[in-house]
Every structure is written in C-alpha cells, then in structure tokens.
Amino acid sequence: MNIALAIMYIYPNADPMKDFVVQDNGPEPVIREGAEEKGRVRYEIKPPEIGEEPVEGIHYRYIVDYNLLVEGKDYDIIERGPYIAAWNLAAPQPTEAELEAAWEAYLEAEANKMPELSEVEQLRAENIALQDRLQDVEVIMAELLSI
Missing domain, CATH: 3.30.56.60 (XkdW-like)
Structure with a gap:
C-alpha cells in the first residue's frame, strides 16, 4: 500500500x-527489555563551563552502542x-x-x-470518428438516392 x-x-x-x-x-534495531542499560554509553557533546552543572542533551547524552549488544539476544532488527x-x-x-x-x-x-491520450493520438481518434460519421452519412445518402 x-x-x-x-x-x-x-x-x-x-x-x-x-x-x-x-x-x-x-530495518531498525529494537532493544529488548533490560538490554538498554547493558549497551548504554555516555557520549560527551561539550564540556560544561567552570562552575556549570552538566545538563543532559547539552553537555552529554546517552546513546546505545550496538557493538556491545548481541543481535537476537539483546535486540532485534525489525522492518x-x-x-x-x-x-x-x-x-x-x-x-x-x-x-x-x-x-x-x-x-x-x-x-x-481512461488512459490519457497525447495531442496527436487525440487528433487521430477524432479523425477516425469523423470518418466513421462520414461513411454513415454516405450510406444514408445512397439509400435516399435509391428511393
């Protein structure tokens, strides 16, 4: 779909x-319950200024290192x-x-x-329709002349 x-x-x-x-x-890795702590690594973004408390998301963040985990045991690959x-x-x-x-x-x-026709195909179709109508008119004219 x-x-x-x-x-x-x-x-x-x-x-x-x-x-x-x-x-x-x-395909994305999906961590099984309890395995996140095993593969969790603190990733330093930037050092805090002197006297400043480190804030998660600004100075550091936690990421999951899949090299520390085992596929099928700690995480699965899901589509x-x-x-x-x-x-x-x-x-x-x-x-x-x-x-x-x-x-x-x-x-x-x-x-x-209906499939869309190009300009040339549309003109050909109109031409064929006009020729068919002309043949019908000629048949009617021939019948009227024979009466």
Missing part, C-alpha cells in the same frame, strides 16, 4: 509537502514499513483500516480511468 497516495485519495486538497509526512526507515511520521491536517488522521479502504478505492479508480 502506498500510504501517501491513500491519504491523497481521502484528502485530495492536502499538500504532501506540508500537511503530512510518510516515512519508511527500513516497520512505511508509516505516518507527521500529521499537520486539521482533519483526523486516518486509521490503518481507512487507509487500506482508500488504497483499494484508489486502485479501482485507477483501473477504471
């Missing part, structure tokens, strides 16, 4: 550059797939079921949609 196209089907006036963000991060990362519309965010229904409706609408 293409979530962005499903959202645009539900909300056709939505601007995909401003109103919502669909994201797919690919989450595409998801709505940001929603800025005033309308309510659609549920997974609504998105699925909109995607099916979108596919059905696209299947029933």
Whole structure:
C-alpha cells in the first residue's frame, strides 16, 4: 500500500509537502527489555563551563552502542514499513483500516480511468470518428438516392 497516495485519495486538497509526512526507515534495531542499560554509553557533546552543572542533551547524552549488544539476544532488527511520521491536517488522521479502504478505492479508480491520450493520438481518434460519421452519412445518402 502506498500510504501517501491513500491519504491523497481521502484528502485530495492536502499538500504532501506540508500537511503530512510518510516515512519508511527500513530495518531498525529494537532493544529488548533490560538490554538498554547493558549497551548504554555516555557520549560527551561539550564540556560544561567552570562552575556549570552538566545538563543532559547539552553537555552529554546517552546513546546505545550496538557493538556491545548481541543481535537476537539483546535486540532485534525489525522492518516497520512505511508509516505516518507527521500529521499537520486539521482533519483526523486516518486509521490503518481507512487507509487500506482508500488504497483499494484508489486502485479501482485507477483501473477504471481512461488512459490519457497525447495531442496527436487525440487528433487521430477524432479523425477516425469523423470518418466513421462520414461513411454513415454516405450510406444514408445512397439509400435516399435509391428511393
């Protein structure tokens, strides 16, 4: 399912550059319960000034070093797939079921949609239609003359 196209089907006036963000991060590590402490490492960002208390997020932050953890035991690699990362519309965010229904409706609408013709193809189709009408007129004229 293409979530962005499903959202645009539900909300056709939505601007995909401003109103919502669909994201797919690919395979991501998910830490199992209790393993975060084992792989937690303090990462220094900048030293505090003299007399200043270090503040987490400004002077340091904690990160998880996956080299200290074992895949399958401490963490798993999970493919989450595409998801709505940001929603800025005033309308309510659609549920997974609504998105699925909109995607099916979108596919059905696209299947029933007439293919768009180029200008040359459109002129050829009009020319063929006019020739068919001319033949019909000629047949009617021949029938009228034979009466």
